[in-house]
Amino acid sequence: MNECELLQELSPIAEQLAARHAATCKPWYPHEYVPWGLGRDFDRETGWDPEELAIPPAVRSALFVNLLTEDNLPYYFRTIDRMFGNTGVWREWSHRWTAEEARHSIALRDFMTVTRTIDPWALEDGRMAQMSGGVVPEPTSAVDGFVYVALQELATRIAHRNTGTALRTCLGDHPVGKAGYELINRVAADENFHYLFYRDLTSAALAMAPSLVLPAIERQVREFEMPGTGIPDFKQHASMIASAGLYNMRQHHDQILEPVVLNWWKVASVEGLDAEAEQAREAVVRRIGRIRAAVHRSTDRLASAAPAAV
Ligand SMILES: [Fe+2]
Ligand SMILES: [Fe+2]
Numbered sequence: 001m002n003e004c005e006l007l008q009e010l011s012p013i014a015e016q017l018a019a020r021h022a023a024t025c026k027p028w029y030p031h032e033y034v035p036w037g038l039g040r041d042f043d044r045e046t047g048w049d050p051e052e053l054a055i056p057p058a059v060r061s062a063l064f065v066n067l068l069t070e071d072n073l074p075y076y077f078r079t080i081d082r083m084f085g086n087t088g089v090w091r092e093w094s095h096r097w098t099a100e101e102a103r104h105s106i107a108l109r110d111f112m113t114v115t116r117t118i119d120p121w122a123l124e125d126g127r128m129a130q131m132s133g134g135v136v137p138e139p140t141s142a143v144d145g146f147v148y149v150a151l152q153e154l155a156t157r158i159a160h161r162n163t164g165t166a167l168r169t170c171l172g173d174h175p176v177g178k179a180g181y182e183l184i185n186r187v188a189a190d191e192n193f194h195y196l197f198y199r200d201l202t203s204a205a206l207a208m209a210p211s212l213v214l215p216a217i218e219r220q221v222r223e224f225e226m227p228g229t230g231i232p233d234f235k236q237h238a239s240m241i242a243s244a245g246l247y248n249m250r251q252h253h254d255q256i257l258e259p260v261v262l263n264w265w266k267v268a269s270v271e272g273l274d275a276e277a278e279q280a281r282e283a284v285v286r287r288i289g290r291i292r293a294a295v296h297r298s299t300d301r302l303a304s305a306a307p308a309a310v
Contacts, residue, residue: 001209003142007085013204014089017197018096025100025193030107033183035175039114048119055170058244060118061237062163067112067123068130069156069227070105073098075134083145097194104187111183115176117167126232135230143205143216150198151224154256155307157191159226159247160184166246203265210270211277218280221261221287224252226307238306245304250295252307257288 001009042048077098084090112118137152139145164184171177206213226247228234242248261267261284268285295303 001212003212006205006209006212007090007142009208010201010205011089014093014201017200018089018093021093021193021197022096025190028103028186030103030110033107033179033186034110034114035179036114038175042120048116048121050119052116053171053174053176055117055167056244058240058246059163059166059170061240062159062166062244062246063108063112063118064123064126065228065231065234065237065241066156066160066163067105067108068126068231070101070108071127072130072134072136072227072230073101073105074131075136076101079136079138080145080149083139083142085142093197100190100194104190107183107187111180115180117176117180129232130230133230137225137227137229139216139220141216143209143213144220146198146202146205147213147216147220148224150195150202150260151220151256152227153191153195153198154260155226155247155252157188157195158251158255159241160188160191162246162251164188166244199260199264206265206270210272211274214267214270214273214277214284215280217261217265217267218284218287221257221284224307235306242306243304247306248304249291249307250303253288253291253295257291262288 077094080094080097084094086094109123112123113120137148139148161184164181167184168177168181171180202213202217206217226238228238231237245251267281270281273281291302297303
């Protein structure tokens with residue numbers, strides 16, 4: 001089965017998954033999550049005061065990177081539209097997904113501006129730099145795309161949740177901590193629904209065309225990086241985020257590679273593989289084993305490093 005035939009075969013499954021998504025992912029309203037009463041005008045002369053809220057630099061890095069990633073939506077849409085096609089359920093899904101993702105950047109920006117959690121001038125300069133570059137990962141096929149987005153949506157859910165918790169913890173009873181926690185968790189809940197769509201689509205694809213899908217899983221596990229290329233000083237931010245435990249290799253292994261790739265997709269026991277896919281299976285199982293051994297040696301620097309091609 002080639003990829004075109006697979007997409008055709010997967011259409012009814014995608015329709016079921018899109019219907020499940022519509023029934024379970026309820027609409028919400030960004031303006032209800034923003035504590036507007038805390039807002040006041042900005043003045044270029046006085047600028048932004050980092051001392052106003054006791055937020056550690058790594059948490060600010062996470063807020064900055066998470067929002068700029070949501071801002072880069074037009075280019076993610078372009079990639080998904082190109083990979084999955086612009087007809088039928090694929091169009092319906094990618095458009096609904098786009099509308100939901102746009103809500104994330106609206107809500108997060110309003111919240112961060114009103115509460116002064118990060119420097120709004122640096123944020124706008126970052127957005128201009130990020131979106132002018134418009135760089136996003138470009139999986140080479142639709143199947144690679146399903147796998148990549150499944151891993152990425154889950155990684156984003158985890159990173160958002162950890163950031164929300166860290167914000168609330170560092171701010172104690174401050175209303176910004178409480179509001180930020182609630183908003184960021186609402187965003188994370190959407191990312192979870194997106195993840196479930198792509199996870200289950202990949203499972204169905206794996207059952208229909210294992211020899212096509214297993215090599216894609218191997219490539220995407222090998223090449224996975226958190227989105228954010230193109231954000232100014234991204235490597236530095238990613239490394240701070242990882243060191244602070246907001247998203248690092250240990251979490252990537254424990255919460256994604258093992259539970260999803262090994263336990264949910266069950267790559268070790270997929271049957272009906274051709275020789276190339278069999279090699280890919282061995283390679284991905286070996287790679288995850290290597291990562292597991294490294295991240296569970298608590299002294300290994302990999303455990304607290306940002307997930308990147310390893
Ligand atoms: Fe999002
Ligand atoms: Fe998402």
